[in-house]
Amino acid sequence: MNKSILFPENELVTLLKNNNKAAYEYLYDHYAPSLYGIARKIVKDDSRADDVMQDSFIKIWKHMASYDAGKGSLFTWMLNITRRTAIDKLRADNKFEKDLQWDAVRENDLSMSSVFIPLPATVDLKSIVEKLLPEKKQLIELVYFEGYTHEEASEHLCLPLGTVKSRIRNAMKELRKVFDASPLSAQFA
Template sequence: MVQAWKLGRRAAAGRGDGALGSAQRDEDCARLIAGIAREDRAALRALYEATAPKLLGIILRIVGDRGAAEDTLQEVFVRIWQRAGSYDAASGTPLVWLAAIARHRAIDRLRQDRSARVAPLEDGWIERLPDPWDGEADLADRDALVRCLDRVEGPQRECLVLAYCEGWSREELAERHGKPVNTIKTWLRRGLLSLRGCLEAA
């Protein structure tokens, strides 16, 4: 238990934004998850300290409410406690696995709250949206971007915002809309073509 606690403290002591990007941190988190699979509560506490801020940020971007996000975070760690034994390092890094649990639980939270909806033009999402064609430059005329995005059909528009602003996967979008993944791929492709054509004309 002491070893697990030290691992969590070391994983939490990152630099900058605290992202668990290094191989050492991935190894530490994997060890903590293995400890949780053995029902080591100290390992769970240490993993919480190391990853809770990151996971809360993911949840908050989806549910849009701090209180609901904090409640969902607690549910996420209950799920981690229950499913730690299913983690397979060959399928991805610990943070990818944890983030997937957080995203899925947040989506479930939205479904439970029938009044929840995505409001893409609120909360400054426009400043976070990258240029999908060069991946680097900011779009100089964001007013034009807003106008052009308004011309994209509703479901395609929402998928564009969630995919490129919030980092949702095609599978997550398919689950949200009750559509096949190939349909989501088509929506994203058509939405991007429509958006690009409008922006080039502007």
């Protein structure tokens, strides 16, 4: 693509929302180096940063229709997607490496009776969360289903951090009561 062409942001967004190939090439050519720098700074590894960039641009492409210029610039929106993707990658890789203990599982530990597999029909977390008050439901969805930190949820919803934490704590207490009353809880006791 001709790199000398410059798109005003509002025109670029319109073209992106219409899945214009040239606009996506322009977007990548002009924004990827800065986003890569952020990803690299978080994950501290070129290979992981490459993965983050690929995942980020897929998310940007899939969610372009949800971009709202009234909430911030296109770059800020993409930066937040890249930052969250990098943090998720780092957390997933660190958890995997920390939890990976090949010698901890012995052959006789692998019988089918020792594995709990809930029936999909018995575990529907989203329907249980739906029963919460809207302000609690929204926070649980952001933090536990979408991967926001408490601080990010606070910023996203323009709520004080203490309010976010107390609502999540109260929501978790409510959810715990539901699970304690369910027949599934007996399987874990």
